[in-house]
Amino acid sequence: MAAASGYTILDQRLDHYKEIVSKKKEEKDMTKGFLLDFFKILDPKGQAHLAQDVSGCATDELLRLLVKSLTDCLLGPMKGAGGKTSSNPTPMVPRLGIEDSIDNMVAQDHDPVTRGAQKALRRNCMQRDGSRCVASRAWQNGLENIPDDDDTANLEAAHILPFNLGSFNRNDSQEVLKHANTWVNINRYFPTLKTMSFTSEHLNAEKNAMMLDRTLHFEFSAFRMCFVATGIRNQYHIKTFKDIPSQALKCLPTNRLATFQSHSGSWELPDPELLRIHAQLAEFFHMSGHGERIDKILRDYEELGVLASDGSTNVEDLLAIRLSSLPLNVRERSDSESKPSGKHPLSKEQGGPSENVRPRSDSESKASGKHVAPKRGGQQPSPSGPENKP
Known part of the structure; x- marks a missing residue:
């Protein structure tokens, strides 16, 4: 029953989503399919959380940003991107409850795991x-x-x-x-x-x-x-x-x-x-090839290192994936914050990233030089490191 209710909530919001049309097949807007497929593999409680998060996205841009958040701070790390997809400041998310908030997770002061x-x-x-x-x-x-x-x-x-x-x-x-x-997303x-x-x-x-x-x-x-x-x-x-x-x-x-x-x-x-x-x-x-698309985004970081000269680098994905988290429960905002205000949907007033993580113009991108490409542990010949050698 909970799953059926979740589907209804999900469908109601996604039915109003307007896809971005692109002439390039590889740039097809998969936002709707991505969220529906991710919903299918979750348990009922996870489905309820995703349905709540999707319905709380007041704009289509926030829905797309939710997908980027799931990619950068859940699915990407699962695929082996580790903790280094970006050196930019990470936007915070509104509290989902004391135990699930970013602040509380940081305060738990978990030790990193070691190869030793x-x-x-x-x-x-x-x-x-x-x-x-x-x-x-x-x-x-x-x-x-x-x-x-x-x-x-x-x-x-x-x-x-x-x-x-x-x-x-x-x-x-x-x-x-x-x-x-990442762990707030995993637990959610x-x-x-x-x-x-x-x-x-x-x-x-x-x-x-x-x-x-x-x-x-x-x-x-x-x-x-x-x-x-x-x-x-x-x-x-x-x-x-x-x-x-x-x-x-x-x-x-x-x-x-x-x-x-x-x-x-x-x-x-x-x-x-x-x-x-x-x-x-x-x-x-x-x-629907979700894993292949995530792999391609991560390979753009790891292998290219710089923007491709032929313009083939998916700049939108490379920049958007840097947004490490999305307001996962937009409904926790006040009604005045959720209503359209004429401002950019990711402005500070709406809990989005600050100006220092805005997408750059073409001229800025060309002048910026190289994108540093972090290494991914999951693509190494021995996934668990040198200690695993017999």
Whole structure:
């Protein structure tokens, strides 16, 4: 019933949305489809929050900015953008409640996760998973007394929710703020994590990791593979998507089933809820090419470094993605603030970004020189870093 109500609220607002028309196919306005698809993969409480946020957007520009916020401070980090998509000041969002406010999240003073802790994580998961890949069942390469007919592989400790979500410089106020924005979005749309008391400090916990063949680790981190619960305790169907390489498919068992069990130690098995959220995100990234568009935006940062000379760089997306957060509950504003006032919808009076993050004109962009391209951890050959090497 809640989902049906959410759909009604969502449809009522999106029915009035006017798409931006572009002659270029790759620049098609996907705002409406993006929000409808994201709604589909959420649980009822997350759906209710998204419906509330969408209906609270008084202008179409705010709806587009909501999509940019979700990309920059939720989906981008999940894809591996980490905390560094922009060096510009991050706009604040209105309070969603004391416990969910940006200020409160910053005040919790979470410690960043470190690569050093991954050595212990790898050791513990290797023992728990019996020195075997949980998907392919291949043994860790180099072990003795392995049956002749069994496969071996270089195994790595694969995070379920990515390490990037907890990686930031606590001495950099903008990175701290970006981290807080991201986790406010995560808790708002995936509220079971908050119920579990799962924070960025738990990303290196054993329940958020498992041993995977290096090839499968890369595909899992890229959301081209996920684990879907079968209804049998600790048993999962290994679901793959059409963009996964054929070489990775050869690593998987023919029945596409994986059963998690503890072979040694008392460490928790991969958490079903974390695996479910990963699977929900994998589904979204493969709806209508949303994942491909997000990847392209992130590649523009990482690979180009400067605006392309042929004008192919999506400048609007590169600039808009810098807006790290959108007023998620516009209804918390007063009626006078929500009504059109003749001012730009993102003016300070309406809670938008300050003038120092306004989009620049063409002449300003040409004169500005290079765009610094931050590196993304999720696109490295070994998604979890050097500590994961066997």
